[in-house]
Amino acid sequence: MIKHPYRGDGIDGIQKLAKNYDVSFLSNLYFEMLRIRLVEEAVADKYNEDQMKTPIHLAIGQEATAVGSCALFQNSDLVFC
Numbered sequence: 001m002i003k004h005p006y007r008g009d010g011i012d013g014i015q016k017l018a019k020n021y022d023v024s025f026l027s028n029l030y031f032e033m034l035r036i037r038l039v040e041e042a043v044a045d046k047y048n049e050d051q052m053k054t055p056i057h058l059a060i061g062q063e064a065t066a067v068g069s070c071a072l073f074q075n076s077d078l079v080f081c
Contacts, residue, residue, distance in 0.1 A: 029071060033063040 040058045047056055
């Protein structure tokens with residue numbers, strides 16, 4: 001469980017909160033957000049080639065929501081979409 005939830009107090013609050021987490025944990029969060037962005041940009045670029053015959057829904061700009069929501073999952077957790 002997160003001991004110090006963000007309370008909406010701006011960048012100062014975020015910086016104070018970040019000090020409670022390991023640098024490798026925070027770096028991994030950033031890496032995962034970047035990976036999602038790069039994959040979605042590649043999908044968007046290829047979509048216009050008309051090879052994909054299905055609508056797509058990109059989450060560009062919402063990467064942190066997915067990464068943050070999944071950051072504390074355990075291997076035994078189940079997720080349904």
